[in-house]
Structures are given as structure tokens and as C-alpha cells.
Amino acid sequence: MRKTGFMEWVDSELEADPRLAREVEDLVLEMKLEQQIVALREKRGLTQRQLAKLLGTSQPYVAKLESGRVKNLGVRTLVKCARALGASVSIRMVPARPRRSRRRSRY
Numbered sequence: 811m812r813k814t815g816f817m818e819w820v821d822s823e824l825e826a827d828p829r830l831a832r833e834v835e836d837l838v839l840e841m842k843l844e845q846q847i848v849a850l851r852e853k854r855g856l857t858q859r860q861l862a863k864l865l866g867t868s869q870p871y872v873a874k875l876e877s878g879r880v881k882n883l884g885v886r887t888l889v890k891c892a893r894a895l896g897a898s899v900s901i902r903m904v905p906a907r908p909r910r911s912r913r914r915s916r917y
Contacts, residue, residue, distance in 0.1 A: 846874060
């Protein structure tokens, strides 16, 4: 797939600002998690209300969870949610990508 001018601009901005790149990467990972929760709930044929009952919480909380509006989601809550959906949680730490130097070679 050929990158558009906009995609190339985004890539250059992320390369130039490692902090921004980490923030974007974190947001993408959060979105993947939220998508997994929705997919698992739908696969089990549960409504948000039914999942809320299994979690001992409210339907609006489940909606917030699935939309990414729950900040500082705890591991305990995540594990409880996974169990209710017939899943498990796997947390792993991977080495960060090395920072690229902002300097460009003159040669």
C-alpha cells in the first residue's frame, strides 16, 4: 500500500517526537484492548447490560469501558472482565524501540 502525503507527514512527526510516538502507540494499544472486549462480549452473545450484571457494575460503565473512557483501568477489573467473557489476560513487557537520533548525517 502506497502511503499518502498525510501518512508520510504523520510518520515524520512521530519520528521527530519520540514522546508523541509513545503516546500514539499507547492509544493504539488501548483501542485494541477495547475492541477485544467488544468482540468477546458480542461473540458470547451478551449485551452490555448482561456483562455489567456479571461484573457487578452498571451498563453505562461497560459502555465507558468499551469506548475507552475508563481511565486507569486496573488489572483486577480487566481480569474480572476477561473471566466474565470466558477469556484470560496476558500481560507482557517488551523492550522499547531504540530512539532514533534527531540528527541527520551530513555525509
